[in-house]
Amino acid sequence: MGESNIHSIEKSSYFDDIRVTVENASKVIVPLSPISVFAARSPWSGLEDKTFDEVASWLKQERKVDIYPARTTIIEARQQGEISDKYIERRFQQWIEETKLSIPKAHATQYGHQALKLQSLDAYSEEQEIIDELVRDLRESLKENNTASEQLTSVPLISTYVFDDKNEKLIDTLDYHVIKWCKLFIDDAQSGWTMPNRDKGLFNAWQRLVPYDPALTKQQRMRLQSLPNDAESLLKVSLNNLGIKDIEVQTYLENHLLSLPGWAGMMMWQDDHHKKVHDLLFTYLAIRVAMEWAIVDPHLPVTPPDAKDESALETNIVSWLQWGGFTVETWRALSIEEKEQHVQFANEFNDQLCRKLWLEAWEETYNEQLKDMIVSKKPYQMTSQKTEVQMAFCIDVRSEPFRRQVEAAGPFETLGIAGFFGLPIEKSELGSKYNHPSLPVMNQPQHKIQEYTHEREPNAFQQRKHALESVTYTFKKMKQNVLPSLLLPELSGPWLSLQMLTRSFMPRRVGAMIRKFYSNWLQKPQDTTLTLDRNQHHNHQHIHFEDGLPIGFTKAEKVNYTLQALKLMDLTKNFAPLVVMCGHGSQSANNPYAASLDCGACGGAASGFNAKVLAHLCNMTEVRESLLQEGIEIPEKTIFAAAEHQTSVDELKWIYLPELSQEAQIAYDKIEAVMPQISYAANEKRLAQLPNNNIVKPNPVNEVHRITNDWSEIRPEWGLAKNAAFIIGRRELTKNSDLAGRAFLHNYDWHNDKDGSILANIIAGPALVAQWINLQYYASTVAPHFYGSGSKATQTVTAGIGVMQGNASDLLTGLPWQSVMAADNKMYHSPIRLLIIIQAPQSFIKKLLDNDSNFKQKLLNGWVRLASVDEQGTWHNWTTNL
Structure with a gap:
């Protein structure tokens, strides 16, 4: 780590290849998605070619950030x-x-x-x-x-050690201006007037407006007007004006990105997801460096202070x-x-x-505690009782305690698979204004699936939905305009006051009333249709593509996605009469982080829709006939259904229940009969882990509904806090173990994976997602001031896309304090790196590491840990024995 920049590149000039330099510098940050589509990411995913300890030393040196x-x-x-x-x-x-x-x-x-x-x-x-x-x-x-x-060399920003006449660091002034321009350009919901020339891009809009910025002095505005009219030249000239040496350029740009990693990460996300946006991160850096020069120019040249610690x-x-x-x-x-x-x-x-x-x-x-829990116990012995219901849950750690309650309640088997069920789709749900990719954020959707009703039916739902949206839109516009806003308090005051009082003092009852209203007045029709067939007709129009994505699947795609999903969950034989694909979602009131509780991996996409799509595919005659040719025979009596596990209240909501066979109906009646006791037991155990709920013993079902509907509740659930392990193996390996909601569980049987391809897919997909989730929780715990988002109580939702502390902070990148801490001085999440456990022979693990250099690099560099359980039940620690 003798080099000042974390990612060095060999070239003749950092200035000449400035775009390559920026690309390399950008590896110190990661994309930050809008909070409405919150996606968990490791903040160090671009640095995994370095060891964890090297990155820790570098962050301590460059940013005074400690990640131990x-x-x-x-x-x-x-x-x-x-x-x-x-x-x-x-x-x-x-x-x-x-x-x-x-x-x-x-x-x-x-x-x-x-x-x-x-x-x-x-x-x-x-x-x-x-x-x-x-x-x-x-x-x-x-x-x-x-x-x-x-001592390690470092190139701090010049503005960090220059002060103005009020003895304030100029870096703070620079950050203030950059935050202001970012908010104006990115704003997606809150401003009544949009930024002029916004449609022409950030550089054009900034260049047109900055000469009139009253927050800048006349001299600063004149300096900015003297600079070039394109972003690349602007960046080069500004760096040269600041006196940055060629060899220092990349490190200098890294420090600029790390100064406001949230706003920089949002620019990176916009670059990746908006087709009309180009070079937004590059432009951001050019503007930021130019403004730094304009602000510090009167103080140049500046001699850096002695960095030695006396x-x-x-x-x-x-x-x-x-x-x-x-x-x-x-x-x-x-x-x-x-x-x-x-x-x-x-x-x-x-x-x-x-x-x-x-x-x-x-x-x-x-590692040793988990080893004792899994290996030392006798393997679970399958009973002779016939399984009547098989339920495939997401690997999400919140599913594990619920699954144990399901398995204990009767002849029910649970399976683990990534909650998007291997379907690379973008969903267009009936009643939703926006389409939403419904898969992990590192992947791109390959198909669009729409939900609609038949045209001949009276679509009262759409009309009522439109009426409610019109009222909401009108209310927002009245708030944002001068004259109507004067009248608005007189009209809305009594209603909003009543809402505040009832939401605060009767949250459970009011929440139930609101849910009843929505279920009655805005209830979607039960028999909606999905565009699963590529050549499906809708409104008499022949639909093939929308937004570049094909609508529906071909027959071969239906069979392939179904086959892969069944293999991934290790369900290729011994089918129960009722098989339920269980997605998951969450519910809470007044919660900017609601999407992170729905699904932090898939950008807040609750996965019930994917479960419904896969259940439909599994019930198709043409799919079953083709699966038979692949050696998978699904009995005629077996029916697939779909449900959604509501994680904040531990309830199962049925979202697709087709006509059942006699055997499937009996199975359905049995699972429905015991579901109240399953929810009661699961909520009772989960409530005991929430602060202030282990003293009084309320009815757990009533209490969780109160918490999720109380708009002052800062902790509706723990989410994925305490996650620590990712276990890939047969359910029998862990069925006797209480894993305390700390493990991602993915079904896998190496006997059915002769070439190791299934294991490779699990490691490259779900395991990577779990690692990102783990490291985001880790970072938000060990460095909350830099990688977290502070207290929910003092957060401000800004521009409709994220949260800040106050009105001029960085766009906060991680989880709130209440998601990882039980109190200000009491830990809840245990910040340890993810342990992956694979149930397979050692030869499988060796083959995996030989074929997957990225995963091997993660392991060697300390970003993840690995253990395995071989065919004899012996535990092997690969982290220290590579």
């Missing part, structure tokens, strides 16, 4: 039994053995054991004069010998006096070379390294 768990978090985890002392001792001894020591091993061991207690250094006020003398003597000696340790030497000496067991006399007795070696050791064995070792011990403890 805090001391208090580690101490709390140890007290709760999440970290075993024997594993921290093991990790420390491994580090000692692997490190080339320049000091006596006894000294290093003594120092390390004390430093790992994570206690602050005591103040040496009584001996401060002596400490000052020791520091002064050593500093003079190091200068004479010129043996001071090398207090570090004192800290290192004091640490040896406290942790190393040294006295002042024994320290003075060391030679200059020995003192320097001890100081260098203290520099290396610093607070960050201590917490790195604790993190690894935390992960190893969980």
Whole structure:
């Protein structure tokens, strides 16, 4: 990590290839989707060619961001039994053995054991004069010998160390202006008047308006008008005016992107998803650097401050006096070379390294706990009772506790598969104003599926939906216009006051009334039709494509998607009379993060629609006949249905129930009869994990409905907090284990995967999604000020696309504090990296790693961990044995 930029490239000039430079610099951020289509992403997905520890060091140096768990978090985890002392001792001894020591091993061991207690250094006020003398003597000696340790180079933004006449950093002024222009251009919902020339792109709109910006001085506006009229030249000239050397350009641009990673990430997302947008991130950087020059120009040239930490030497000496067991006399007795070696050791064995070792011990403890839970228990023995219902749930960790309740309630089997069911579709639901990709965000939809009613039926639903949207639109426009807004309080005040009071003091009852209203007045027709056939007719028009996507599937595509889905969930034989595809969604009131609870992987697309599509396909005669040729025989009595698991209330909502066979009807009646007790038990256990709900014992069903309808509730559910493992194997492997809602569960049987292609698809798709989710929760916990989004109570929804703290902050990229913490000083989510467990022979794992270089790189560089359970039930740890 001696280079200043995290991604170095070999070229003759960073200036000449400025677009390549920007592309490489952009790897330090990730796309940020609008909050209405929230998508979980690892903030470091572009940096995985570096090790986790290298990125941690780089972030600490460049942004003062620490991505190892805090001391208090580690101490709390140890007290709760999440970290075993024997594993921290093991990790420390491994580090000692692997490190080339320049000091006596006894000294290093003594120092390390004390430093790992994570206690602050005591103040040496009584001996401060002596400490000052020791520091002064050593500093003079190091200068004479010129043996001071090398420091990593860095290129901070010039505006970070220049102050205005009010003693405020100019970087804050720059950020204020950049945020303002980003809000104006990106705004999607809140402003009554749109930004002039917005349709011509960001650069054109900014260039036209910035000469009239009253927040800039006349001199600043004149400087900006003197710059080139295209983004590429603007960026080059501005960097040159700032005096940035060629070799420093990429690092400088990386720091600009990391200054406001949220707004920069939103520009990147817009680039990826809007066809009319071009070079938005490049333009963003050009404008930002140009404005920096315009603001700091009067102060140029600027000499950067000395980056050396003069207090570090004192800290290192004091640490040896406290942790190393040294006295002042024994320290003075060391030679200059020995003192320097001890100081260098203290520099290396610093607070960050201590917490790195604790993190690894935390992960190893969980690894062993899960191993004992899975391997040491006797495998689940299949009963002779005939399975009557098979239910395929999403791998989402919230499904695991619900699945256990389902399995305990009767002759029911559950399966795990990614909740989009392998269907690369964009959905157009009846009553929805927008189409929505209904698949993980790293993939692109290949088909569009529309939901509609038959034209001959009176479509009262559409009319009522349109009437409600018209009222909402009128209300919004009245708020945004001057004269109508004066009258609006008189008209809406009584109604909104009543709504506020009832939502606050009677949330469950009011929520039930609202749901009843919507179910009665805005209830979709039960017999809607899906455009599953490529040549389907709708409104007498022959539809093939819309927005570049084919409508529906060909026969071959229907068979292929169905076949792949059944293989992925390992359901190719022994079909039950009723098979239910269970999507999942969530419900909550007044919650900007509602989409993240629906599905953080698929941009907030609740997956009931996909479940309905797959169930339809599985019921088609033409599909079943073709599957028979593939060796999959679905009995005539087997009927596929679709439902949606409401995760915030742990209820199952049926969304597609075709005509049932006699056997399927019996099975349906049985699952319906026990569903109330399943929901009761699941909610009772989940409620106990929410703060303030483990003292009073309310009716769990009533309580969850109160929470989800209370618009002041900051934590309607925990979402995917505490996620820690991704288990790929047969359900029998984990059926005897209470995984506490911490594991993604994906069905897999290596016996049915001779070429390893199914496993490869699971690793490249669902496992990657799980890793992104895991690292986003990790980042939001360990660095909430940089990667999280602060408290929900103080957030502001801005421009209809995201949240800020206040009215001029970065666009916040991660999860709110309430999603990862039980209280301000009490941890809930355990920030450890995802452990993937595969039930398969070692040869399968070796083949996977040989064929998938990306996954192997993630493993080698510490972004994910891997273990396997072989055919004899033996556990193998691949993380440390590659």
